[in-house]
Amino acid sequence: xxxxxxxxAVAALSAIVFFSQAAAQGMVQVxxxxxxxxxxxxxxxxxxxxVSVIRLNVPMxxxxxxxxxSEDMMPPFKEGKVKVKNGKAVIDAGKFDKPVFIRCRxxxxxxxxxxxxxxxxxxxxxxxxxxxTNPADFVKFWDDAKADLAKVQMNPxxxxxxxxxxxxxxxxxxxxxxINNSRVYGILSVPKKPGKYPAILNVPxxxxxxxxxxxxxxxxxxxxxxxxxxxxxxxxxxxxxxxLNSGALNNYMQSKLDDKDAYYYKRVYLGCVRAVxxxxxxxxxxxxxxxxxxxxxxxxxxxxxxGLDSRITALVAYxxxxxxxxxxxxxxxxxxxxxxxxxSPMNTEQRMETTYYYDVVNFARLVKAxxxxxxxxxDTVCPPTSTFAAYNVITAPKQVFLTPHTGHWxxxxxxxxxxxxxxxxxxx
Numbered sequence: 001x002x003x004x005x006x007x008x009a010v011a012a013l014s015a016i017v018f019f020s021q022a023a024a025q026g027m028v029q030v031x032x033x034x035x036x037x038x039x040x041x042x043x044x045x046x047x048x049x050x051v052s053v054i055r056l057n058v059p060m061x062x063x064x065x066x067x068x069x070s071e072d073m074m075p076p077f078k079e080g081k082v083k084v085k086n087g088k089a090v091i092d093a094g095k096f097d098k099p100v101f102i103r104c105r106x107x108x109x110x111x112x113x114x115x116x117x118x119x120x121x122x123x124x125x126x127x128x129x130x131x132x133t134n135p136a137d138f139v140k141f142w143d144d145a146k147a148d149l150a151k152v153q154m155n156p157x158x159x160x161x162x163x164x165x166x167x168x169x170x171x172x173x174x175x176x177x178x179i180n181n182s183r184v185y186g187i188l189s190v191p192k193k194p195g196k197y198p199a200i201l202n203v204p205x206x207x208x209x210x211x212x213x214x215x216x217x218x219x220x221x222x223x224x225x226x227x228x229x230x231x232x233x234x235x236x237x238x239x240x241x242x243x244l245n246s247g248a249l250n251n252y253m254q255s256k257l258d259d260k261d262a263y264y265y266k267r268v269y270l271g272c273v274r275a276v277x278x279x280x281x282x283x284x285x286x287x288x289x290x291x292x293x294x295x296x297x298x299x300x301x302x303x304x305x306x307g308l309d310s311r312i313t314a315l316v317a318y319x320x321x322x323x324x325x326x327x328x329x330x331x332x333x334x335x336x337x338x339x340x341x342x343x344s345p346m347n348t349e350q351r352m353e354t355t356y357y358y359d360v361v362n363f364a365r366l367v368k369a370x371x372x373x374x375x376x377x378x379d380t381v382c383p384p385t386s387t388f389a390a391y392n393v394i395t396a397p398k399q400v401f402l403t404p405h406t407g408h409w410x411x412x413x414x415x416x417x418x419x420x421x422x423x424x425x426x427x428x
Contacts, residue, residue, distance in 0.1 A: 028055045030065070030106055030117030035090075039377055039404035040122040047093040047121050049104040051084070059087020065106040069093050072101035072120065072385040073333035073341075082106070099124040101333075101377060101384050120377035120404065122384065130323075130361040130389040131330040133353075138362055141260070142269075142308060145179075149270050152177055156278055158188065161235070168192055169218040173235050174225070176278045184271040185234045186227035187213030190284055198289030198426050199279040202226040203272060203301035205294065206321065206336070208241045208249050210234050223284050227275050229268045229301075253337040254346075260354040265322075269358070272305040280311060288427045289313055293418075295410065296336065296382060297321045299373075300360045303390065306371065307363030314425035315367070316418045318374045318410055319382040323364075324389040325355040335360070335386035364390040370397035372421045374414045376406030 033039070035048045051067075053060045063084045068076035069091070082089045093102050100123045107116035135141070155177040164171040164187075172188040191197055200222050202214050211234040214224035228234040230249055255264040272292075279285060292305045292315045299320030306312040320335075327334030328341045329352065339355065340347050356362065371394065375387045391400060399421070401414050 026113065026115060028053065028060070028110055028113075028115045030108070030115050032091075032104055032106060032117040032119035033405070034119060034121040036121070038402075039120070040125065041096075043097050043099070043124055044095055045123075046095055047102055047123070049091040049093060049119055049121070051082070051089040051091060051106055051117070052087050053084050053089075053108075053115075054087065055110075060084060060110075061086055063108055063110065065089065065108045067091050067104060067106040070103050070105075071332065072103060072383045073328075073380065074331070093121070096123045099127040099129075101125065103378075118378055120384065122377055122404070125384065125388045126392060128385060128388040128392055130359075130393060131332070132324050132326050132359045132361050132389075133356045134362050134365065135353075135356050138357060139366070141357055145266065145270055146273060146308065149179055149273060152179060152274075154274065154277055154281070156281075161187075164213065164215065166215060166219060169215050171213050171215055171218075173233065174278070175233070176274055178231070178271045178274050179267055182231040182267055182271075184227055184274050184278075185232060186225050186275065187211050187234060189213045189215045189218035189224045189226075190282075191218055191221055191223070195284070196286035197221055197223045197284055198291065199223040199225070199282070199285050200422075201272070201275050201279060201290075201292040201305065203292060203294035203298040203305065204229060206253070206297040208245045208252075210236060210238065210241060223279065223282060225275055225279055227271070229271060229297075231267070231271075254339065257339070257351045257354050258348070260357045263354055263358060265358050268301070269304050269308065272301055273309050276305065276309050276311055289425070291315065291422060291425070293317070293422070295319060296408065299382070303360050303367060303371075304363045306369045307366035310368065312369045313427070314369050314422060315371045316373075316422055317371060318414070318418075319376065319379055319408060320360055320373075320387055320390060321382050322358065323360045323382070323386040325359050325386075326352050327386060327389070333383035333385040336382050361390045361393060364394045367394050367396045370425060371399075372418045373398060373400045374410060374418065375400065375402060376408070377402075377404040378407045381408040 069078040070076045103120045158172045161171045175183045175185045256262040292302045294302045295318035299317035300322040302315045302317040306315045323335035
């Protein structure tokens with residue numbers, strides 16, 4: 001496994017932002033970082049966090065910070081106060097005898113405003129093991145589901161979108177038949193120049209929204225398909241999606257979670273396979289290079305698609321969701337959408353058992369295609385404990401680009417390196 005451990009000084013947002021926790025910078029910054037350049041430690045090593053407080057780029061002195069230390073997404077195991085001297089302070093987190101992520105938060109008020117900072121240290125993150133169950137019939141369950149899908153004719157409908165076409169690419173709104181009389185909708189972008197091209201399936205982050213298509217990549221010589229997951233056209237007015245988000249599709253990630261055969265994501269996962277069916281059927285597809293990529297929910301769908309479909313030849317997954325979902329029931333972080341984080345009558349054994357058939361960890365075990373993965377240690381949407389639980393079980397060729405200082409977003413260096421890597425996977 002290749003590790004690209006890089007700590008960047010500026011959390012610059014990439015042009016590709018799947019879901020952002022980032023906030024605008026204020027007049028005062030509370031900057032926190034572990035005392036290791038790569039933010040990682042071995043078990044039994046002392047962890048210390050260095051804190052600096054800067055106002056208008058000038059260190060502040062004498063301010064008192066409130067701080068807390070916790071395991072990833074867990075309640076604090078230590079809280080206290082620390083005084084800043086000459087703009088700096090040190091918080092001792094102690095030593096840990098297990099693979100874990102330790103998060104330090106610090107905050108204070110100044111001139112009527114609150115300021116805070118966060119940093120997360122990894123302790124042997126490559127040794128984190130998943131806690132989810134891998135059902136004995138997991139492979140059979142999905143083989144049977146794919147067999148049912150194969151019986152359904154694609155019946156694709158392609159509608160040219162002249163207003164989005166460019167001098168180098170044609171753009172279509174497409175729909176393809178999926179299971180249970182549903183359809184997969186997306187935006188297909190195809191190079192205008194006759195020829196055979198690699199294909200990229202772009203799978204979406206969470207939410208309900210329209211899509212514009214990956215036209216720029218098509219102009220560089222790729223067939224691209226950007227899909228939605230909700231079985232509705234992806235070119236409707238924004239208000240339609242707003243209404244669905246507040247109404248029929250609100251909290252869709254829990255829909256029919258009591259039944260593994262009817263859970264919302266069954267249609268979604270099979271819809272990704274159906275999208276691959278469509279792409280590989282196109283006369284412009286080169287027959288060799290079938291890629292999938294996405295972030296957050298899309299990162300999950302990238303791994304799921306690669307696990308389900310041997311036609312995928314490479315994947316890119318940023319901070320995948322839906323990983324090790326039952327983690328909270330074992331006293332540690334679980335993945336988005338944090339189904340079992342709180343005590344609730346809804347947290348039944350049946351619902352937990354359903355997640356075993358949809359947990360990205362169990363698809364990660366099946367991945368054979370090489371992959372590029374990107375995570376941030378400060379991510380509280382898709383916590384690093386959950387993403388590493390999935391990443392660590394992948395046996396296919398893989399490399400990870402770690403950006404420990406980031407939360408739930410990508411940075412330019414990350415997406416640029418991922419794109420160069422993906423291009424390197426093209427078989428001529």
